[in-house]
Amino acid sequence: MTVQPLDELTDAQRDLVERARTIAQNDLRPRAAEWDRRQEFPEDSFQILRRAGFTGLTVPVEYGGQGLGVFEACLVLEELAAGCMASAMSIQMQVNGPPRVISRLGTEAHKKKYLTEVADGSTRFSIAMTEPQAGSDGTALATTLSEDGDGFRLNGTKCHITGAASAHAFLVFCRAAETTGPDGIGAVLVHAGVEGLGPIETEEKMGGRGVAEGIMHFENAPVRADQVLMKPVKGSKEGAAFLVRQFNPERCGNAAMSVGVARAALEDAIAYVKQREQFGRSILEFQCIQWKIADMATELDSARLLLWRAARTDIDGFPGMKETLMAKLFANEMAVRVCNEAIQLLGHKGYLTRYPMERYFRDARGLGIGGGTTEILRNMISGEVTGVRISQRRR
Numbered sequence: 004m005t006v007q008p009l010d011e012l013t014d015a016q017r018d019l020v021e022r023a024r025t026i027a028q029n030d031l032r033p034r035a036a037e038w039d040r041r042q043e044f045p046e047d048s049f050q051i052l053r054r055a056g057f058t059g060l061t062v063p064v065e066y067g068g069q070g071l072g073v074f075e076a077c078l079v080l081e082e083l084a085a086g087c088m089a090s091a092m093s094i095q096m097q098v099n100g101p102p103r104v105i106s107r108l109g110t111e112a113h114k115k116k117y118l119t120e121v122a123d124g125s126t127r128f129s130i131a132m133t134e135p136q137a138g139s140d141g142t143a144l145a146t147t148l149s150e151d152g153d154g155f156r157l158n159g160t161k162c163h164i165t166g167a168a169s170a171h172a173f174l175v176f177c178r179a180a181e182t183t184g185p186d187g188i189g190a191v192l193v194h195a196g197v198e199g200l201g202p203i204e205t206e207e208k209m210g211g212r213g214v215a216e217g218i219m220h221f222e223n224a225p226v227r228a229d230q231v232l233m234k235p236v237k238g239s240k241e242g243a244a245f246l247v248r249q250f251n252p253e254r255c256g257n258a259a260m261s262v263g264v265a266r267a268a269l270e271d272a273i274a275y276v277k278q279r280e281q282f283g284r285s286i287l288e289f290q291c292i293q294w295k296i297a298d299m300a301t302e303l304d305s306a307r308l309l310l311w312r313a314a315r316t317d318i319d320g321f322p323g324m325k326e327t328l329m330a331k332l333f334a335n336e337m338a339v340r341v342c343n344e345a346i347q348l349l350g351h352k353g354y355l356t357r358y359p360m361e362r363y364f365r366d367a368r369g370l371g372i373g374g375g376t377t378e379i380l381r382n383m384i385s386g387e388v389t390g391v392r393i394s395q396r397r398r
């Protein structure tokens with residue numbers, strides 16, 4: 004049983020969904036609880052997905068990928084997250100993260116090296132933007148890139164970086180010395196293990212536990228000129244403008260994972276209420292249970308429709324702002340509601356770690372914080388629909 008409107012997809016898209024679903028259900032789902040319990044990066048899942056060609060899903064064909072768009076990436080991420088959230092997260096950064104930015108801003112040499120390696124799965128990227136004092140206020144970042152002879156030096160601390168400890172390379176947002184706010188922001192490509200990058204610390208967390216967030220300290224880390232993707236320039240706000248937009252593919256992927264995990268919860272809940280009997284009858288015969296299922300299914304479909312609309316606005320890998328923000332906001336909150344109701348439908352079994360419901364809920368919860376909190380998304384949506392963008396800064 005599935006609750007997905009496949010009929011409006013092309014044959015190629017249906018085939019893609021089928022391939023992702025088969026892997027997710029047969030290979031990823033059986034080990035989802037294990038990655039969560041052990042808080043271990045799902046390397047085996049990643050290798051299965053790499054061999055199946057999913058790491059190169061959105062990499063242009065000329066660099067060894069499949070050249071597909073945000074829409075197809077969303078189809079795949081929904082399937083993967085319905086099987087195993089950690090495994091989906093291991094792919095999200097490759098299909099929707101730094102490789103998108105490299106495709107847009109990179110030189111031919113960057114593309115030949117990094118996109119080819121992403122496609123064949125030999126390089127895994129993380130994106131390092133957040134800092135202890137710069138969370139929702141991303142342009143408060145303080146990591147600096149200073150000129151040093153022919154190259155540069157990077158100094159600063161990044162935190163909450165998904166997959167940092169298992170990444171081979173990072174897209175690091177930084178700023179020119181003596182700049183503040185949106186002025187002078189840029190981005191560089193840094194390799195794991197580079198001199199000046201201290202040991203990456205990770206912290207225990209609630210959900211998505213197979214892919215930990217990491218804390219990174221850069222102390223005079225050398226950056227060659229050819230590792231600079233967007234040079235931070237004092238007096239230019241171009242980097243900050245790009246920074247806001249480059250999150251849109253990732254936000255769509257985040258929404259797709261919300262849809263996937265909520266779908267898994269709904270499907271499991273439906274299977275359960277059909278067979279569970281109380282008062283001498285199936286609990287699905289109680290109208291209250293039918294209405295819960297109806298509301299969950301309606302919310303799930305609404306989220307997917309908003310997401311598909313957003314993903315279809317993709318031009319050159321970057322979907323539209325308003326559509327993306329609305330899709331992520333609704334999908335994030337929908338997933339928490341649906342997973343929470345699914346726990347209720349299973350009674351105490353929904354609350355036991357022996358069953359996946361409580362994991363679905365934990366996995367869903369962080370998606371409304373990463374990639375822009377639901378509060379920040381609301382601020383931005385209001386700005387998009389009214390045309391009045393109110394500065395959040397103290398005047």
Ligand SMILES: Cc1cc2nc3c(=O)[nH]c(=O)nc-3n(C[C@H](O)[C@H](O)[C@H](O)COP(=O)(O)OP(=O)(O)OC[C@H]3O[C@@H](n4cnc5c(N)ncnc54)[C@H](O)[C@@H]3O)c2cc1C
Pocket residue numbers: 129130131132133137138139140162163164165166211216369370372373374375376377378379382395
């Ligand atoms: C699962 C997960 C994965 C992540 N992965 C990455 C990653 O890979 N790379 C990366 O760089 N970062 C990552 N992050 C960090 C993430 O981007 C930040 O957590 C997020 O931007 C919020 O910042 P903060 O946690 O410092 O919260 P704060 O910004 O301190 O916010 C605290 C609360 O205040 C609210 N708030 C703040 N300002 C406003 C405002 N103006 N209006 C209304 N409400 C406001 C927020 O919505 C929130 O509820 C990840 C986070 C999570 C949870």
